[in-house]
Amino acid sequence: xxxxxxxxxxxxxxxxxxxxxxxxxxxxxxxxxxxxxxxxxxxxxxxxxxxxxxxxxxxxxxxxxxxxxxxxxxxxxxxxxxxxxxxxxxxxxxxxxxxxxxxxxxxxxxxxxxxxxxxxxxxxxxxxxxxxxxxxxxxxxxxxxxxxxxxxxxxxxxxxxxxxxxxxxxxxxxxxxxxxxxxxxxxxxxxxxxxxxxxxxxxxxxxxxxxxxxxx
Amino acid sequence: xxxxxxxxxxxxxxxxxxxxxxxxxxxxxxxxxxxxxxxxxxxxxxxxxxxxxxxxxxxxxxxxxxxxxxxxxxxxxxxxxxxxxxxxxxxxxxxxxxxxxxxxxxxxxxxxxxxxxxxxxxxxxxxxxxxxxxxxxxxxxxxxxxxxxxxxxxxxxxxxxxxxxxxxxxxxxxxxxxxxxxxx
Numbered sequence: 001x002x003x004x005x006x007x008x009x010x011x012x013x014x015x016x017x018x019x020x021x022x023x024x025x026x027x028x029x030x031x032x033x034x035x036x037x038x039x040x041x042x043x044x045x046x047x048x049x050x051x052x053x054x055x056x057x058x059x060x061x062x063x064x065x066x067x068x069x070x071x072x073x074x075x076x077x078x079x080x081x082x083x084x085x086x087x088x089x090x091x092x093x094x095x096x097x098x099x100x101x102x103x104x105x106x107x108x109x110x111x112x113x114x115x116x117x118x119x120x121x122x123x124x125x126x127x128x129x130x131x132x133x134x135x136x137x138x139x140x141x142x143x144x145x146x147x148x149x150x151x152x153x154x155x156x157x158x159x160x161x162x163x164x165x166x167x168x169x170x171x172x173x174x175x176x177x178x179x180x181x182x183x184x185x186x187x188x189x190x191x192x193x194x195x196x197x198x199x200x201x202x203x204x205x206x207x208x209x210x211x212x213x214x215x216x
Numbered sequence: 217x218x219x220x221x222x223x224x225x226x227x228x229x230x231x232x233x234x235x236x237x238x239x240x241x242x243x244x245x246x247x248x249x250x251x252x253x254x255x256x257x258x259x260x261x262x263x264x265x266x267x268x269x270x271x272x273x274x275x276x277x278x279x280x281x282x283x284x285x286x287x288x289x290x291x292x293x294x295x296x297x298x299x300x301x302x303x304x305x306x307x308x309x310x311x312x313x314x315x316x317x318x319x320x321x322x323x324x325x326x327x328x329x330x331x332x333x334x335x336x337x338x339x340x341x342x343x344x345x346x347x348x349x350x351x352x353x354x355x356x357x358x359x360x361x362x363x364x365x366x367x368x369x370x371x372x373x374x375x376x377x378x379x380x381x382x383x384x385x386x387x388x389x390x391x392x393x394x395x396x397x398x399x400x
Contacts, residue, residue: 023261023264023265023268023357023358024259024261024264024265024266024267024268027259027261027267027268027276027280028259028267028271028276028277028279028280029276029277030258030277030280031258031259031277031280034258036258036259037259038259038260038261040261040264041261041262041264041331041351042351042352042353043331043333043339043350043351044333044339044340044350044351044352044353045337045338045339045350046393047391047392047393052333052335052339053393053395055353055395055396064399064400067399067400076258077255083284083330087285088283088284088285088328088330089283089284089285097251099249099251100249104249104251114283115283116256116257116281116282116283117254117255117256117257118254118255118257119252119253119254119255120251120252120253120255122251135399138398139394139398141393141394148393150393150394153399154394154396154397154398154399155385155386155387155396155397155398155399155400157353157385157389157396157397158264158385159356159358159382159383159384159385159386160358160380160382161380161381161382164380165380168377174376175375175376175377176376176377176379176380176381177381178381179381179382180380180381180382181382182382182385182386184386185386186386186400187400188399188400191394191396193393193394193395193396195393198335201335202335203335204335204336205334205335205336206332206333206334206335206349207332207333207335208262208284208330208331208332208333209262209330209331209333210260210261210262210284210329210330210331211260211261211262212257212259212260213257213258213259213260214255214256214257214258215255215256215258216253216254216255
């Protein structure tokens with residue numbers, strides 16, 4: 001145990017800002033507290049097993065009282081990237097961007113450029129839009145061309161005893177508690193959820209996928 | 217008067233024609249909206265907690281704007297150094313996690329921060345059988361990562377560090393779209 005503490009101590013020095021929150025919440029200085037901060041990313045088979053669901057969550061740790069005034073930024077594009085050829089370069093993107101109370105979706109479509117800058121692929125022939133759900137209202141869900149869309153506040157699905165983790169790395173605790181305490185209990189995020197037929201993103205096999213936020 | 221009528225008809229027809237072709241080309245209802253411009257990256261994420269845990273403070277912003285295809289070359293050695301410093305389960309040469317990965321293998325996987333997703337069945341970060349076939353809402357990804365970082369070859373090492381004992385979300389998920397629970 002002594003050795004462990006020593007090792008952990010070294011770890012804290014080596015990874016100086018290890019204490020930053022969680023899944024990807026507040027992961028780096030430039031995005032912390034901003035409206036482009038991605039907190040989490042999920043990709044899973046839908047209730048209809050012919051479909052895949054992508055979830056991007058933004059602006060984490062919203063208290064209930066702060067949630068009603070949290071909004072998607074019209075200058076921030078959320079882009080789901082899909083590599084279905086195994087080279088970790090996006091072959092398809094699904095873009096989500098808000099305008100006038102609606103979230104617009106373009107794709108899946110082959111992007112006109114890959115990498116860290118994007119243009120909105122308005123010539124995409126698939127996609128759709130949905131009214132952004134306001135806090136306190138039931139979820140607005142829209143469908144188009146086999147795809148299903150949602151945008152609005154949801155409970156943060158992430159769970160982690162981050163406070164105890166910090167204490168361990170801080171050297172003020174030697175392990176987790178049992179039971180632990182969910183640091184994200186009672187907090188909300190802004191979510192974008194899109195469900196898409198697998199046939200539109202490769203059909204079978206394994207894809208590599210990631211989500212990006214990009215600002216105009 | 218006749219001429220005006222004809223002109224009006226012609227104008228109306230051309231308007232209709234314009235609208236029709238527009239509908240064919242684009243998604244819908246966006247004719248008056250401005251989607252122009254170039255958008256530059258600020259944040260990105262594949263697997264949970266990777267930037268948070270493995271990237272040095274000074275490099276966190278840069279990691280977020282490095283394309284996944286370039287991440288391994290730039291960051292794998294940093295990840296390995298940080299993993300070996302952090303976890304006693306990787307303190308000695310030859311140490312592995314329960315997937316049989318050395319620190320070089322494990323960080324070689326993690327340094328390219330993409331989520332691998334199967335289109336052929338179960339999608340889970342890890343469910344005891346399937347490994348890295350997606351990420352479902354209920355997956356206890358932090359405990360999986362703690363086990364792979366601290367749990368050693370058999371998930372038995374450093375038991376007080378390899379499970380945070382928070383095993384589920386604070387609200388039940390929905391079985392149907394949009395799957396996430398309503399906000400607090």
